[in-house]
Amino acid sequence: xxxxxxxxxxxxxxxxxxxxxxxxxxxxxxxxxxxxxxxxxxxxxxxxxxxxxxxxxxxxxxxxxxxxxxxxxxxxxxxxxxxxxxxxxxxxxxxxxxxxxxxxxxxxxxxxxxxxxxxxxxxxxxxxxxxxxxxxxxxxxxxxxxxxxxxxxxxxxxxxxxxxxxxxxxxxxxxxxxxxxxxxxxxxxxxxxxxxxxxxxxxxxxxxxxxxxxxxxxxxxxxxxxxxxxxxxxxxxxxxxx
Amino acid sequence: xxxxxxxxxxxxxxxxxxxxxxxxxxxxxxxxxxxxxxxxxxxxxxxxxxxxxxxxxxxxxxxxxxxxxxxxxxxxxxxxxxxxxxxxxxxxxxxxxxxxxxxxxxxxxxxxxxxxxxxxxxxxxxxxxxxxxxxxxxxxxxxxxxxxxxxxxxxxxxxxxxxxxxxxxxxxxxxxxxxxxxxxxxxxxxxxxxxxxx
Ligand SMILES: Cc1cc2nc3c(=O)[nH]c(=O)nc-3n(C[C@H](O)[C@H](O)[C@H](O)COP(=O)(O)OP(=O)(O)OC[C@H]3O[C@@H](n4cnc5c(N)ncnc54)[C@H](O)[C@@H]3O)c2cc1C
Numbered sequence: 001x002x003x004x005x006x007x008x009x010x011x012x013x014x015x016x017x018x019x020x021x022x023x024x025x026x027x028x029x030x031x032x033x034x035x036x037x038x039x040x041x042x043x044x045x046x047x048x049x050x051x052x053x054x055x056x057x058x059x060x061x062x063x064x065x066x067x068x069x070x071x072x073x074x075x076x077x078x079x080x081x082x083x084x085x086x087x088x089x090x091x092x093x094x095x096x097x098x099x100x101x102x103x104x105x106x107x108x109x110x111x112x113x114x115x116x117x118x119x120x121x122x123x124x125x126x127x128x129x130x131x132x133x134x135x136x137x138x139x140x141x142x143x144x145x146x147x148x149x150x151x152x153x154x155x156x157x158x159x160x161x162x163x164x165x166x167x168x169x170x171x172x173x174x175x176x177x178x179x180x181x182x183x184x185x186x187x188x189x190x191x192x193x194x195x196x197x198x199x200x201x202x203x204x205x206x207x208x209x210x211x212x213x214x215x216x217x218x219x220x221x222x223x224x225x226x227x228x229x230x231x232x233x234x235x236x237x238x239x240x241x242x
Numbered sequence: 243x244x245x246x247x248x249x250x251x252x253x254x255x256x257x258x259x260x261x262x263x264x265x266x267x268x269x270x271x272x273x274x275x276x277x278x279x280x281x282x283x284x285x286x287x288x289x290x291x292x293x294x295x296x297x298x299x300x301x302x303x304x305x306x307x308x309x310x311x312x313x314x315x316x317x318x319x320x321x322x323x324x325x326x327x328x329x330x331x332x333x334x335x336x337x338x339x340x341x342x343x344x345x346x347x348x349x350x351x352x353x354x355x356x357x358x359x360x361x362x363x364x365x366x367x368x369x370x371x372x373x374x375x376x377x378x379x380x381x382x383x384x385x386x387x388x389x390x391x392x393x394x395x396x397x398x399x400x401x402x403x404x405x406x407x408x409x410x411x412x413x414x415x416x417x418x419x420x421x422x423x424x425x426x427x428x429x430x431x432x433x434x435x436x437x438x439x440x
Pocket of ligand 1 (some may be wrong): 040055056057058059070071072073074075076077078079080081082121122125234235237265266268321
């Protein structure tokens with residue numbers, strides 16, 4: 001029997017600011033079936049005259065019973081994201097369906113080293129993987145390369161500042177590096193991946209997520225470094241490419 | 243009736259006749275599951291493998307010598323964007339199938355890079371599908387599936403396999419990459435067949 005993914009009512013429990021433009025939404029979804037790190041939900045908004053819009057958002061954390069989290073970045077002039085970051089308040093309802101996606105996922109049973117490469121809001125599903133790893137007491141070594149505009153655009157800053165055995169994090173600032181950084185601000189390079197990632201012969205599972213141009217570039221650089229295409233999984237957050 | 247989200251009004255960028263749940267884009271988003279394969283033209287080929295194990299092959303030169311069409315079609319991605327009036331250049335699948343003898347009902351399309359997607363054979367025939375090498379008058383970029391991709395505009399865009407390499411004809415349906423990962427087996431945007439069971 002195949003379960004139809006039905007739209008379910010979700011109620012906003014709590015909203016947390018991640019940055020000036022990103023919010024984490026904690027939602028209660030009665031009967032939530034659970035999910036894997038890397039999966040997403042579709043969110044549907046309905047206006048009072050019946051007009052609807054839907055978009056996809058990655059699940060940011062493992063499920064806590066019926067409670068799920070997503071993190072949304074405001075896209076200026078966007079239709080859905082400004083509502084989710086600026087208008088919605090605790091107690092308000094949206095509809096969601098999911099979990100969706102069985103490819104861009106990390107399972108705690110997996111033993112291969114993991115390389116996470118995130119750009120901007122592409123950190124969201126990677127954070128879910130980091131949190132699942134911690135929850136499962138997994139000792140699989142993780143490396144995270146997180147490309148972000150500047151320090152003010154850093155998601156999950158407090159949580160990622162806490163040292164975590166087996167998780168190495170490299171921040172790659174694209175516009176402004178914090179004072180004292182050795183690396184000048186700029187786009188992801190092959191040297192960044194060579195230094196902050198794993199050698200290809202370690203055969204890590206690579207997860208790359210972010211805006212299209214970023215994902216395209218990062219995946220190409222991983223190939224250049226000799227990583228096998230079948231170990232490189234990508235998730236591209238549309239709609240705009242570079 | 244769905245639940246109203248207090249304070250949501252929507253932007254309503256209407257785009258004429260869009261399938262349910264879709265919104266209009268002017269740019270061209272890219273979605274794929276892994277890195278972009280690069281296929282040199284001198285090693286490119288397109289093949290049709292029949293259920294009787296007969297293979298029909300076309301090299302790049304043979305492909306480019308076939309009669310070309312320039313279909314202008316709307317495309318609909320399962321991630322909710324639609325793009326209207328896109329113009330491609332390529333060869334109708336009907337041309338490739340002229341000399342192919344088959345009684346198979348199903349097709350499994352396969353790509354350079356390992357991607358697969360399945361659809362009923364009849365959805366590829368009668369002017370419904372093309373192998374294209376150009377978009378908007380320009381050579382198809384690798385990230386959009388170049389050198390050549392399939393275009394099946396009446397189904398969600400994941401059926402329009404990028405970097406197409408061949409079609410295997412089958413008597414039984416064989417789900418492809420996204421179809422095994424929770425997406426709908428057929429994928430009609432007008433019936434909103436996004437996920438398994440829709
Ligand atoms: C699998 C998946 C997971 C995702 N996960 C996340 C996540 O965890 N967090 C997150 O923040 N995002 C995520 N996204 C992206 C998200 O789904 C939305 O695309 C994003 O929030 C923007 O939606 P919007 O309605 O605000 O903007 P839209 O209204 O879609 O607009 C986006 C941009 O495109 C431009 N645009 C749109 N339509 C037109 C038009 N007709 N003409 C000109 N310009 C136009 C807008 O001006 C704007 O700049 C994910 C996407 C996918 C596919």
